[in-house]
Amino acid sequence: MAESSKEWNISFAGCGFLMAYYCGVYSCLFERAPFLLKGVKKICGASSGALMGAILASKSCENLLEMSREARKGTLGAVHPSFDLLKIVRNFLNHDLPEDAHLLASGRLFVSLTRVSDGTNVLVSEFDSKEDLIQALICSCFYPLYFATLFKVFSRFQRYVDGALSDNMPFSGLRNTITISPFSGESDISPYGSPFYFHDIYYNNVSIHINFINAHRVVIAFFPPEPEVLAEMCQNGYKDAFLFLKENGE
Incomplete structure (x- = not known):
């Protein structure tokens, strides 16, 4: 992708513990096309995608691997009663x-939330x-039935839950938005899809191929894998981002 004065956005799909994939994507863009990160107008995300948007400058996957190690301490991983993922x-x-961070994020980071009262999607950017x-980020990650407590309340005195339940990829319909997802599908940066997939579905604006590999990824999204698997996801994210840059002329 050639550098230009055109404005563009980046949107990250919510994906739970597959967020390690985004670390690889970020590393590739930072090394090979830093102008994409410096010149981005809107950074959008739902759930773990919103977390990635908020920590674009962290340049590290170390704490994600630590989160996985903590999650695996319980018999049932992240759903074990002794495990407080939101606290981590x-x-x-x-x-x-x-x-x-709030000054840097205001007007630039768009966090997808789902309002409990009517299920409407709300994008928060101030x-x-x-x-x-x-x-706001905690609310966007709050998936009902996955956590012991019922709801988290954002400062606007409204109850919100995971933004992925209403819009899992904000601004994905805009042509100048670079969409990123760890599920194989039609996102701009995503794993290469197997030719043997049964169908394509759209989960709240995220294209996902129905195949066995994506089914396995769904499991990983909710139940954190070994750190070695997360490291492999990070590598795959780097490779897929590199392929995107190559195909778009960078």
Whole structure:
């Protein structure tokens, strides 16, 4: 993709523990096409995709691997009663995001939320403080039935849950949006799809091939795998992003 003055967006699909894939994508873009990251107008995401949008500058997968190790301590992984994933995510954000993260994110980061009262999608892009930003990200990751508590409340005095339930890839319909997903499908950067897939579905704006490999990825999204598997996902993200750049003239 040649550098130009044209405006563009980047949108990350929600994908749970498959977020390690995004670390590889980021590493490739940072090394080979940094202008794509520096010049992006809107960074959009739902659930773990929103987390990736918020930590674009972290340049590291180390804490994701640590999260996986913590999740695997319980017999049932992340759904074990002794495991508090939201607490781990909050600690990660508090540690990795700078104190002025809300200023850097306002007007640039668009977090997808689902309003509990009517199921409507809400995109939040203005944040009053670092805590306000973190709370929005926590809400966007809150998948009902996966966590012990019922709802998380954002600062607008509304109840919200996982943004992936209403719009899993914000601004994906715009031609100038680079869509990124760890599921094989029609996203701009995604794993190469097997020719042996049964059908294509759209899960709240994310194209997903129905095949056995994607079915396995769904399981990994909810149940964290070994750190070695996460590292492999990171490598695959790098390779797929490199292929995207090559096909688009970079």
